[in-house]
Amino acid sequence: MDCDLVIRGGTVVTPDGAGDYDVGVAGGRIVQLGGDLTARRTLDASGAVVLPGGIDMHVHLSLPSPPVPGRPAWVDDFGSGSLAAIAGGITTIGNMTTPWPGQSPAEAIARDLAAARAAAAVDYVLHPVLADPSPAAVAELPGLAAAGHTSVKLFMVDPEFEERIEEVIPAIRAAGRAGMLTLLHCEDSALVRYAGAELLAGGRGTVSDWAESRPDLAERAAVERAVAICAATGSPIYIVHLSSAAALDSARRARARGLPVFVETRPLYLHLTSEVLAEPDGGKYIGSPPLREPADQAALWSGLADESVHTVGSDHAPWTLAAKTDPEQTVVTARQGVPDLETMLPMLFSAGVRTGRISLARFAALTAANPARLFGLFPRKGTIAVGSDADLIVLDPKRRRVIDGAAMRSRAGYSPYDGAEVFGWPRFTVSRGEVVLEDGEVTASPGRGQWLRRDRTPAAPGPDQEGAR
Ligand SMILES: [Zn+2]
Structure with missing residues (x-):
C-alpha cells in the first residue's frame, strides 16, 4: 500500500503483545500493519520500540x-x-x-x-x-x-x-x-x-x-x-x-x-x-x-x-x-x-x-x-490498530538523558528528578500522522491539537440501570 508515512524496523507493542512489523500511516490514521508498504516518508525505528x-x-x-x-x-x-x-x-x-x-x-x-x-x-x-x-x-x-x-x-x-x-x-x-x-x-x-x-x-x-x-x-x-x-x-x-x-x-x-x-x-x-x-x-x-x-x-x-x-x-x-x-x-x-x-x-x-x-x-x-x-476514547486512541489515529512513539531504549528541568519545555525551569539518569526517550513522536518530535526538536505548531469528543465511559451503568447495592 502507498502511504504518507511508514515506521520501519521497530518492535511494535500493544497490550496484546509485541511484534516486529512496519506501520503504515495515511490521512492521519494507521492503515496497514506489516506487509508491503511504500511511502513518501520513512521513520527509522530499528533498535527501537513503537508504542501507542x-x-x-x-x-x-x-x-x-x-x-x-x-x-x-x-x-x-x-x-x-x-x-x-x-x-x-x-x-x-x-x-x-x-x-x-x-x-x-x-x-x-x-x-x-x-x-x-x-x-x-x-x-x-x-x-x-x-x-x-x-x-x-x-x-x-x-x-x-x-x-x-x-x-x-x-x-x-x-x-x-x-x-x-x-x-x-x-x-x-x-x-x-x-x-x-x-x-x-x-x-x-x-x-x-x-x-x-x-x-x-x-x-x-x-x-x-x-x-x-x-x-x-x-x-x-x-x-x-x-x-x-x-x-x-x-x-x-x-x-x-x-x-x-x-x-x-x-x-x-x-x-x-x-x-x-x-x-x-x-x-x-x-x-x-x-x-x-x-x-x-x-x-x-x-x-x-x-x-x-x-x-x-x-x-x-x-x-x-x-x-x-x-x-x-x-x-x-x-x-x-x-x-x-x-x-x-x-x-x-x-x-x-x-x-x-x-x-x-x-x-x-x-x-x-x-x-x-x-x-x-x-x-x-x-x-x-x-x-x-x-475515558471513552478507545479505539480511536490508545492502540496501534488499523483505523486508529496514528499517535505513535518510536522509543529508543538506549537513548540516555540526565534530567535537567532547566533545559526542558515546561516553564517550571526545574524537575523534581533533576540529576536522574534515564534511559528510553522518544526518537520520534507522531500525532495523527504528523511527525511532531524528531532529532530532539518539537516541530508541532500551536493550535494543531484537536479536542476529542468522548463516548460514555464503558464503566458507567446503562441509563436505566439501578446502581449496585
Ligand atoms: Zn491534579
Whole structure:
C-alpha cells in the first residue's frame, strides 16, 4: 500500500503483545500493519520500540493570564504544556478545568476550549471540575456528557465536599447515569486539617513535615468513603494520584467485590520517597497526597504490574522553583504540584520496563490503552490498530538523558528528578500522522491539537440501570 508515512524496523507493542512489523500511516490514521508498504516518508525505528502515543489524563494547564486570586497560577498553558508532552511522548492530554469564581462548569469548559483551540499542539479532553455541587451546576452534567465531556472531578480534600455531601452524592449518581467517570482526589479533609493544625500547634509544620501533615490514614479513609459512594450510587469512580499501600489495599478490595473503582497513580510516588522533603529545597517535591515510604512505593510498583493500578497520570501542575521553595510556606499553605509531562513516560520506561518491574505490554496498557478505554476514547486512541489515529512513539531504549528541568519545555525551569539518569526517550513522536518530535526538536505548531469528543465511559451503568447495592 502507498502511504504518507511508514515506521520501519521497530518492535511494535500493544497490550496484546509485541511484534516486529512496519506501520503504515495515511490521512492521519494507521492503515496497514506489516506487509508491503511504500511511502513518501520513512521513520527509522530499528533498535527501537513503537508504542501507542502516551495518554496523560491528568494535567493542570492555565490560561496565559496574570495570576488572579482564586485562579490557579500554574506556569504552563496549553502551548508550553503541549511542547513538554510531545517531548516526552505524550500525544493526548486531559486537563482539569476548574471554574473560576462565578463560573459554572459549562462556562469553564467553554473558556478552556477556546484557549486550547488557539494553543494546544496535542489532542486534548477537558474534565469539568464540580467545585460547587449546586443544583444548577449538577443540572449541567448531562448536557456536558452529551457534548462529549464524559468525566467530572471532585476534591474530597476540600471542606465543601463533606459540608455539602447531601448534594455531592446525588451529583455523583447523576454523573454516572450520564455516562461520566467521576474523578476523586481522595484525602479526608477533616483528618488533613487536624494533622496540619496539630503540627503548627506543636511549633512544627514547615514543608519538611509535609508527609506527616497528610497521613496515609486520611487517604485510606477517603478511598473507603469513595468506595461506599460507588457502591451506593453505582457510578464508576476513578481515584486520581493514589499514593499509599493502605489506600491501594482499599481499592483492591473494592475491585474484588466487582465495584467499578479505578486507580491512577502519579510518577512522583514511583521515583521518590518522603525523605527528600527534608532537603533544604524540599518544597520542590510538594504535591498532595505527599510522598510516602519505601513500602508504599513497592506496593504501587506491584500494583502497576498486577493490574490493580490502571493508569499513570503526571498531575503536571508546575510552579517555578522560587515559588516552590519560598520559605514562608507551611504545611497548610504550601504550593502543591510538580512538572512531569516531559519526564513521565521515559522515567516509567527506565525505572519500570528496563528493570523488569513491568512488561512492555503493561507499559502500553498503563500509558495508553487503559486511559483510552476508561475515558471513552478507545479505539480511536490508545492502540496501534488499523483505523486508529496514528499517535505513535518510536522509543529508543538506549537513548540516555540526565534530567535537567532547566533545559526542558515546561516553564517550571526545574524537575523534581533533576540529576536522574534515564534511559528510553522518544526518537520520534507522531500525532495523527504528523511527525511532531524528531532529532530532539518539537516541530508541532500551536493550535494543531484537536479536542476529542468522548463516548460514555464503558464503566458507567446503562441509563436505566439501578446502581449496585
Ligand atoms: Zn491534579
